[in-house]
Amino acid sequence: MAEIIVYNMKIPLKVPFETSFGVQNVRDVLLFRYSGDVEAWGESVTDSYPGYSYEDNGTALYIFRTYLLEILKETEDPMEFISRARKIKGHNMAKSAVETMLWDLQAKRKGKSLKEIIGGSKEKIDSGISIGILPMEKLLSMIRNSLDRGYKRIKLKVKPGWDVDVVKRVREEFGDIPLTVDANQAFEKNVERVKMLDRYELLMIEQPLNERNLLGHSKLQREMSTPICLDESIHSVEDAERMYEMDAGRIINLKIGRVGGLSESLRIIDFSRENGIPIWCGGMLETGIGRALNVIVQSRKEFTLPGDTSPSDRYFEKDVIKRPFIMEKGTIAVPSGNGIGVEPDIEFIEKSSYSRYAFRIG
Secondary structure, eight states: OOEEEEEEEEEEEEEEEEETTEEEEEEEEEEEEEESSSEEEEEEOOOSSOSSSSOOHHHHHHHIIIIIHHHHHHOOOHHHHHHHHTTSOSOHHHHHHHHHHHHHHHHHHHTOBHHHHTTOOOSEEEBEEEEOOOOHHHHHHHHHHHHHHTOSEEEEEOBTTBSHHHHHHHHHHHOSOOEEEEOTTTTTTOHHHHHHGGGGOOSOEEOOSOTTOHHHHHHHHHTOSSOEEESTTOSSHHHHHHHHHHTSOSEEEEOTTTTTSHHHHHHHHHHHHHTTOOEEEOOOSOOHHHHHHHHHHTTSTTBOSOBSOOOGGGTOSSOSBSSOOOOBTTEEEOOOSSBTOOOBOHHHHHHHEEEEEEEEOO
């Protein structure tokens, strides 16, 4: 007899994280636990507020208990599960939470690491840092500390009015460090501001326009030498194909939850390799459970750019896993144990959860 336990818990962030769509002080987490012949875990990258996506914790839990649970009762194979779940329109983050849990389950039943199953080869991955909107002196101090710690790439969140002058100051202060900016769709009405960033030799400009505006991105890319990287626009391999065909972007930020899980992620990775598109892994303030999956997928050779995967102590005083991720010389070790290779701190999770739901599936 197996059951799925869903935990809802709040983990305070060490410092507020501000982007163009708001300020986040707490990570409101949904964790999925398979409890049966083995233990397996997944994490929903939704939050309590639908700022990044239309999905939030409430919709994820509703979609799971109303639709995905019935599929889960019929199959525990991750690829078959997601194939059936595609009949449900949207809700990729909810699907991903369950599908990635099943990948962990499958790997553990086979006695293998998930890294081995997906064809990963790296022992360590390069770590980049994403820095939210901060007062200038705090921003410069954080960049300095991040470089001292060994981060391989600095990403700045920007928005209209917090853009060109910020990048100019950072370049003046730190020279030709590996630097990117992330607009989170904020420049739909300020395209000329984006073009002004072209002079600063950025590695990329991430998602300057609305996620649906591929034509706008394509026009902008033709007018700039800096590569545009698409994030929110990519929900499937078909979106990646459209980006490539329209030249709406030249780099992909892969977020496993946003595209509906590991199965679709692997399709996008294969497409990027076949067409010479650089790809890297973004982050959604994941706990150690979701972070483990991000680290593992980056063990694939296709990931040649540092992602947003930081050590656990970047965001949390205490993580939900017993051995948090650490960074050494700008790299993070890829878990090699069975499944996702981390051990959740169940006592901490149980104690910290403000809601807990249990569902029998067998």
